[in-house]
Amino acid sequence: xxxxxxxxxxxxxxxxxxxxxxxxxxxxxxxxxxxxxxxxxxxxxxxxxxxxxxxxxxxxxxxxxxxxxxxxxxxxxxxxxxxxxxxxxxxxxxxxxxxxxxxxxxxxxxxxxxxxxxxxxxxxxxxxxxxxxxxxxxxxxxxxxxxxxxxxxxxxxxxxxxxxxxxxxxxxxxxxxxxxxxxxxxxxxxxxxx
Numbered sequence: 001x002x003x004x005x006x007x008x009x010x011x012x013x014x015x016x017x018x019x020x021x022x023x024x025x026x027x028x029x030x031x032x033x034x035x036x037x038x039x040x041x042x043x044x045x046x047x048x049x050x051x052x053x054x055x056x057x058x059x060x061x062x063x064x065x066x067x068x069x070x071x072x073x074x075x076x077x078x079x080x081x082x083x084x085x086x087x088x089x090x091x092x093x094x095x096x097x098x099x100x101x102x103x104x105x106x107x108x109x110x111x112x113x114x115x116x117x118x119x120x121x122x123x124x125x126x127x128x129x130x131x132x133x134x135x136x137x138x139x140x141x142x143x144x145x146x147x148x149x150x151x152x153x154x155x156x157x158x159x160x161x162x163x164x165x166x167x168x169x170x171x172x173x174x175x176x177x178x179x180x181x182x183x184x185x186x187x188x189x190x191x192x193x194x
Contacts, residue, residue, distance in 0.1 A: 080128040082108060082121070082139040088149045094138065095167045104165040104193050106186070108139040109155045117159040120175055123183055124161070134194050163189050 085091050085107065098105045108124055110117035121139065128137035142150050142158065153162065159175040161182070171189045175182040 077129045077132065079122065079125040080132055080137065082125060082128060082137045085138050085140045085145070085149070087146055088152060091149060091152070094136075095164060098136065098164070099167055102166075104135050104163050104170070104190075106135060106137045106190070107153065107162045107164060108137070109142060109150075109153055109158060109160040109162065110139060111142050111158050113143075114158050116175055116179070120159050120161075120179055120182060123179060124186070127183065127186065131190065131194065135190065161186050161189075163193055165193055 085094065094105060106124070106128075108117075108121065110121065112118075124137060124139075128135075131137075140149065140153070142155060153160070153169070157174050157176060159182075160172055161175060162169050162172040164170065170193060173182060173185040173189055
């Protein structure tokens, strides 16, 4: 029996009958920790899964079909929106909070007119979801903030992705090349400091 499911690796492995006349349950145990329960109640004592009583099953007037599924890790976000930094005071507050938690932060210095910046932003937001509890991601649009903040970050090219720890900039990646290379460099930078 093949079934379409949210996960193509889900296979039905075990059938359990509980009170044969009233209810049948079909459990699957495909994948690591995943489970799917498909149960059906029928009014005449036959079940949709029971091939012996096909005529009675066609005559059933009431059926309750319930499906419940759970896959571990599905509660984690797939992307986390980067919080914008507005000015130097806001950056100081973020750095102080990160220092108290002894966590590094990533700042994406970008511009709304920069195509590579726009292309990298969703990729960085997906990366932020991977490091959701270990590191916070922020973005700065250099055209919407005071130039004092841009000078503080020592930004000359965009996109520039910086890692800040203990109140100071520790490493940076300037993203003028292919996005997958930039993302690999950002991952390596994070691995060094997390």
